[in-house]
Amino acid sequence: MRRKASLVLLGIAAFCTALSPLLRWYAFPRLARIPANEYQAVVLQAKNPTLLDYTRMKDVTVPEVSIVQTLRGNVAAAKQVRKETGRDVVVWDALSYIADPHGAMVSEIPERYVFDAHSQAPVHAGGESVDGDPVRRQGIEFKWPFLTQKRDYYYFDAQTRTSAPIHYRDTEQFHGLKVYYFEQTVPWTKVPLPKKMPLGVTPAVVTAAGMERWYTTKRMFWVDPVTGAPVNGEEIHQEEMRYIGHPEKKPLVAFAGDVKMRPDYVGSTVELVKEKRQLVLALTSYLPWGLLGLGGALLTAALLLEVRGRPGAARTAKPAPEPVPA
Amino acid sequence: MRALIAAVIGLAAALALILTVTAIGAPTGSTSPKPLLTTVPRHP
Numbered sequence: 001m002r003r004k005a006s007l008v009l010l011g012i013a014a015f016c017t018a019l020s021p022l023l024r025w026y027a028f029p030r031l032a033r034i035p036a037n038e039y040q041a042v043v044l045q046a047k048n049p050t051l052l053d054y055t056r057m058k059d060v061t062v063p064e065v066s067i068v069q070t071l072r073g074n075v076a077a078a079k080q081v082r083k084e085t086g087r088d089v090v091v092w093d094a095l096s097y098i099a100d101p102h103g104a105m106v107s108e109i110p111e112r113y114v115f116d117a118h119s120q121a122p123v124h125a126g127g128e129s130v131d132g133d134p135v136r137r138q139g140i141e142f143k144w145p146f147l148t149q150k151r152d153y154y155y156f157d158a159q160t161r162t163s164a165p166i167h168y169r170d171t172e173q174f175h176g177l178k179v180y181y182f183e184q185t186v187p188w189t190k191v192p193l194p195k196k197m198p199l200g201v202t203p204a205v206v207t208a209a210g211m212e213r214w215y216t217t218k219r220m221f222w223v224d225p226v227t228g229a230p231v232n233g234e235e236i237h238q239e240e241m242r243y244i245g246h247p248e249k250k251p252l253v254a255f256a257g258d259v260k261m262r263p264d265y266v267g268s269t270v271e272l273v274k275e276k277r278q279l280v281l282a283l284t285s286y287l288p289w290g291l292l293g294l295g296g297a298l299l300t301a302a303l304l305l306e307v308r309g310r311p312g313a314a315r316t317a318k319p320a321p322e323p324v325p326a
Numbered sequence: 327m328r329a330l331i332a333a334v335i336g337l338a339a340a341l342a343l344i345l346t347v348t349a350i351g352a353p354t355g356s357t358s359p360k361p362l363l364t365t366v367p368r369h370p
Contacts, residue, residue, distance in 0.1 A: 007332040014336025022344045030348045037355035041363050041370075070362040075354055095362035103366060110362070268370035306329075 002309030009302035017295030024288040032146050032280060033117040034090050038073040042265050044233065049257025051106065052241065054199050059253035065106065067259060068097045071142065074112075081114060081126040088117045091126050092142070096158070106255075107194040111158055113141055120145040120228070122156075130158045131195050138163035144221075144228035146280060148180055155184055159191045159215050172222065174231060175270045179222040188216045211241045213254060226277040226284075231270050235259045 044067040053060045077091040092113040098106040114126040115137075122128070122137040129135055139154025155166035166184035173179070193203035193213050206213070215238065222232040239254035261269070 003328075007328055010329055011332040011336040011339075014333040015340045016336075018337045018340035019344065022340060027344050027348050031352070033352060035352070035355065037357060039358035039360050041367060043366060066366045068363045068366055072358055072360070072362060075357045078354070093362065095364075097362075097364050099366050105364070108364065265370050 002305050006302045006305035006309060009298050009305065013295045013298035013302055015295075016291045016298060020288040020291040020295065023283060023291070028283045029118060031283065033088065034073075034115075034120070034143070036073050036075045036078045036090050036117065038071065038090070038092070041068065041070045042233075042269070043068050043262045044235075044259045044265075045262050046237075046257030046259045049255060049259075050253045051100065052252055052254040054197070054201050057252065059256075062101055064101050065255075065257060065259075066099045066262075068095075068099065070095050070097075077112075077114075077126050081123065085123060085125050087123060089123050089126070090115055090117045094142070105196065105198060107198075108196045109158060109194055113137070115140075118146075130161055131192070133161065133192070135161050143230065144182075144223050144225075146226070146228050147284065148223055148225040148228045150180060153182070155182075155219070157184075157186055157217075157219075159217075160186060160189045161192075166219065166221070174222050175266070177224055177231060177270065177274065179231060180225050182221045182223060184219045186215070186217045186219070188214050191215045206241070207244075210244050210246075211252075212244050214240045214242050214251070224273045224277060226280050227273055229269070229273045229276070231273050232266055233261050 046065045046067075048061055048063060049065045050059050050061050051065065052058075071092050071094045074091040074093050077093075078089050081087070081089045081091060092111075092115075094111040094113060095108060096111075097108045100106050109131045110129075111131070112127055112129045114123045114128045115121060116123055120140055120143065122139070124136055127134070128137060135156075137156045139156055141156040141158070144153065150168045150171070152165040152167050154163045156163045164184060164186065166182045168180055169183050170181045171178060172181050191213050193206050195203065197206075217238070218236040220234045221230045223230050236258050238256045240251040241254050242251040243249040
């Protein structure tokens with residue numbers, strides 16, 4: 001009976017011990033994926049920014065500007081790209097909508113971002129674009145990969161339509177989470193005008209007025225390294241309308257402000273990330289280490305039972321005391 | 327010999343479980359009916 005029990009324990013120990021590395025290095029990279037039907041909205045705000053008043057062609061300071069950033073996973077497009085490429089992809093349709101203090105549109109830029117659901121490597125299919133212009137992304141955008149490392153990543157800038165390194169700077173505590181702080185500075189660069197601007201102004205109108213748009217930003221992200229999700233973001237963002245061929249003329253400030261995530265969105269994002277990171281930790285840490293420990297304990301128990309169950313062990317065992325008559 | 331068989335059964339069961347779970351994968355769901363926002367929401 002003991003031998004049978006020790007064999008069963010040994011089988012379960014082998015099961016647990018084998019499951020531990022299989023979960024971490026085989027199942028996790030295949031199971032951890034960004035859902036194809038993700039939907040997220042984030043609001044960022046700039047207090048007392050400078051904006052261009054297109055009616056007077058003059059820069060003015062306003063109390064507040066809001067940037068509403070929505071991401072929506074397009075499941076049908078993801079299935080189509082999967083058919084074409086054979087890769088498990090996510091297609092995000094995104095919109096950055098900038099609103100003045102009255103809620104009126106300052107500009108809006110739609111994007112399509114196509115990437116590998118597991119590794120987050122960009123996939124060049126499915127009509128990836130920014131503001132209707134085809135682009136070819138390199139690196140990441142919006143989110144870091146699962147198990148983010150303390151290193152620089154290539155980050156795509158939607159304004160310049162190019163990618164540049166975003167640097168890991170520090171590890172910090174943020175709302176009870178250990179986060180990695182990343183920073184990127186985009187130097188003054190000539191960028192395309194948004195296709196949608198206030199008062200029906202079009203890029204052609206601005207160009208006809210002899211102006212072009214230049215932009216610089218310092219981009220900061222605080223990223224949860226487990227899920228790769230940013231829990232806070234900030235941009236010190238500047239845009240100018242410069243006179244073409246007249247560097248002596250003072251440019252107009254199209255936008256200048258410190259854009260930060262609205263505190264209520266910081267709170268809700270942190271809560272969401274705290275919940276999601278438990279799933280990733282279960283597959284990368286809790287279950288593999290737990291199963292390894294359990295496998296070791298069961299193996300020890302199986303060996304003990306085996307040793308006790310051997311005929312030699314019975315002979316060397318101390319005989320039970322004889323009952324003493326009362 | 328019987329110990330070896332027990333260990334192999336355990337290993338095979340672990341492998342079968344992992345292969346099944348990863349083959350099933352996660353459901354993709356459908357595109358959210360919520361719009362891309364053009365107004366500033368009051369709450370998350």
